[in-house]
Amino acid sequence: MMQKNGFTLLELMIVMVIVGVLMTALLMSGAGIFGQSAEKETLIRLQTMAALLEQHRTIEGDYPDDRLPKGLPANTFNSKAEALFLALFDAGYGGGKPNQDWLVNTDGDETSKPRTELPSPQLFEISDAWGNPVAYYESLHYKTTGQWMAGLDEEYEEQVSGARRNETTGGWEEPGRFQLISAGPDGYFDTEDDITHFGN
Ligand SMILES: [Ca+2]
Ligand SMILES: [Ca+2]
Numbered sequence: 001m002m003q004k005n006g007f008t009l010l011e012l013m014i015v016m017v018i019v020g021v022l023m024t025a026l027l028m029s030g031a032g033i034f035g036q037s038a039e040k041e042t043l044i045r046l047q048t049m050a051a052l053l054e055q056h057r058t059i060e061g062d063y064p065d066d067r068l069p070k071g072l073p074a075n076t077f078n079s080k081a082e083a084l085f086l087a088l089f090d091a092g093y094g095g096g097k098p099n100q101d102w103l104v105n106t107d108g109d110e111t112s113k114p115r116t117e118l119p120s121p122q123l124f125e126i127s128d129a130w131g132n133p134v135a136y137y138e139s140l141h142y143k144t145t146g147q148w149m150a151g152l153d154e155e156y157e158e159q160v161s162g163a164r165r166n167e168t169t170g171g172w173e174e175p176g177r178f179q180l181i182s183a184g185p186d187g188y189f190d191t192e193d194d195i196t197h198f199g200n
Contacts, residue, residue: 038128038129038130038185039129039184039185039195041129042128042129042130042182042184042195043195043197045098045102045126045127045128045129045134045182046128046134046180046182046195046196046197047197048098049098049126049134049180049197050178050180050197051096052088052095052096052097052098053178053180055095055096056087056088056093056095059093059094059095060093060095063138063139063177063178064083064084064087064088064136064138065083065087065138066080066083066084066136066137066138066141066144066178067079067080067083067141068082068083068086069083069086072111072115072123073111073112074109074111074123075107075109076147077106077107077109077147077148077149077158078106078107078109078123078125078133078146078147078148078149079146079147080135080136080137080138080146081125081126081133081134081135081136081146081148082109082123082124082125083136084125084126084136085103085116085123085124085125085126086115086116086123088126089116089117089118089124090116090117091116091117098126100118102126102127103124103125103126103127104124104125104126104127104131104132104133105122105123105124105125106125106127106131106132106133106148106149106150106154106156107123107149107156109122109123110122110123111123128182128183128184128195130152130182130183130184130185130187131154132148132150132151132156132182132183132187133148133149133150134180134181134182135148135161135179135180135181135182135183135189136178136179136180137162137163137178137179137181138178139163139172139174139175139176139177139178139179142162142163142172142179143162143163144162145160145161145162146160146161146162147159147160148160148161148183148189150183150187150188150189151187151188152186152187153187159183159188159189161181161189161190163179164179164181164196173196173198174198179196179197179198180196180197181194181195181196182194182195182196
């Protein structure tokens with residue numbers, strides 16, 4: 001009467017091996033998703049910011065100005081990134097905002113009182129995965145270079161860098177739009193490892 005409807009020991013062992021392989025594959029893909037490299041993390045931040053800038057244009061009619069409001073008592077560093085921060089975190093702006101964990105202040109400047117919906121008077125920048133400001137250039141002022149405080153392991157140095165031209169055509173990258181540029185793993189702008197939202 002005994003039907004052979006259960007698993008034999010061999011079949012059980014095969015099933016356990018398959019389950020083990022599947023678990024390993026799942027854990028490894030999980031590591032790919034959650035333990036991603038700083039490069040991938042930075043690219044995701046740039047793409048997120050680019051989407052938020054498009055949303056800003058939809059809501060406000062244009063991309064955020066990359067110049068600080070007149071009369072703001074700020075130093076000369078990171079001003080294009082700080083202008084972007086002020087626009088996206090403005091108390092009157094209803095669009096999406098970058099993760100607050102991404103905010104840094106590598107030049108340490110602040111205003112006399114808070115200028116955004118945040119309680120802090122610090123003039124923040126939105127950072128890449130290495131804690132350096134993401135350079136923001138709005139196409140109306142591509143000719144104006146930026147002064148940046150960026151470096152390796154929070155050893156910040158004064159740097160000057162500007163919007164990118166296409167190496168083949170000589171024209172601006174992202175004409176009529178904006179550029180977002182991370183200094184990359186080496187902490188210096190205008191080197192090979194820089195990361196942009198426009199793919200070079
Ligand atoms: Ca700052
Ligand atoms: Ca670099």
